[in-house]
Amino acid sequence: MxxxxxxxxxxxxxxxxxxxxxxxxxxxxxxxLPAAKLAQLPDSLLLAELTKKVFQSGFVWRVVRQKWPGFCELFFDFDIEKVLLLSDEMLEQKAADPRIIRNLNKVFTIRHNALMIYDVQQTEHSFGRFIADWPSDNIIGLWAYLKKHGARLGGNTGPYALRAVGKDTxxxxxxxxxxxxxxxxxxxxxxxxxxxxxxxxxxxxxxxxxxxxxxxxxxxxxxxxxxxxxxxxx
Structure with a gap:
């Protein structure tokens, strides 16, 4: 009761x-992480962690870890501007590469989430600063932001990604x-x-x-x- x-x-x-x-x-x-250190994290690392958690969701985490070097190679170490230049056809080709987990829908989230980060960069110093400055007493608001503006970041995926990069949640x-x-x-x-x-x-x-x-x-x-x-x- x-x-x-x-x-x-x-x-x-x-x-x-x-x-x-x-x-x-x-x-x-x-x-x-202290907010000052979190704010200094490169946005490429943040995109990488979002991507890792998207692919780990509903899948065997060990396999994602084993194939992670392939993800880094195929997606330019998650450089935001380079990822945004990938066309649908390029993403389809990469989604068929055996070096990564071949899930087309999840592969498309990489570009979508890179765009979310890029949009934040236009008004903030960086996505890392944006996350660091978000008040933890309303951390559910940041969860909602990731879900609304990102791809496949709802449920526990967004919170687990935030925990992984060091945001208090x-x-x-x-x-x-x-x-x-x-x-x-x-x-x-x-x-x-x-x-x-x-x-x-x-x-x-x-x-x-x-x-x-x-x-x-x-x-x-x-x-x-x-x-x-x-x-x-x-």
Whole structure:
């Protein structure tokens, strides 16, 4: 049954009890990049990470990692301007190359997401700066931006890409969703705007209580419940 959501100190204590103490929990959690460092990341790296997460979605991550050198070779190390020069015919040819995962629809997302980055560059110093400056207390707004302006970046794909590049964000894993539902933080579809606003508010409250990043809070909540095993990252 739904009940009053626990103070974060209670969640943290349970995570320590389940995982073997504070040192163990500390070893299982990580921090996001400082905003200044995130802002300095090259936009080619950001396009690469978006692409990696698009191809990993619904697929075996190990295979994506194995073929990643082929992606870098075929797409000019994800240079934004060079990718934008690729015609439909060129993309079709690359999508048939055995050095990468041959999925035409996903290959087309590379150019689409390069265009999203290029559009941001016209008004911002860089896409990295744009991401770095986005307030984490409305991280769901950045999720929505990626979903609206990018390609195949909805659901967990956008958030996982943000986590990978170092942007402070929580993730809606099965463990975390289960906890939030059990305590009645939201009761609708997890991807609805209303539900995500309610979830954001709860994470903001936990951040006020703990002084930790959203990333650390997300990981600790996952470690405090569910079936996760020692060593898993959230």
């Amino acid at each position: 739904a009940g009053t959501v626990e103070n974060f100190a209670v969640i943290y204590q349970r995570a320590c009890e389940r995982k073997g103490g504070e040192l163990a929990v500390k070893a299982l959690t990580s921090q996001p 929580f993730l809606l894993t099965q463990d975390i969703e289960g906890y939030l539902r059990a305590y009645g933080v939201f009761d609708g579809g997890i991807n609805s705007q209303r539900s995500q606003q309610q979830i954001q508010q709860q994470f903001n409250l936990w951040q006020q209580q703990s002084g930790l990043s959203l990333q650390e809070i997300s990981q600790i909540v996952a470690l405090s419940c569910g079936d996760n095993q020692l060593g898993m990252q959230r």
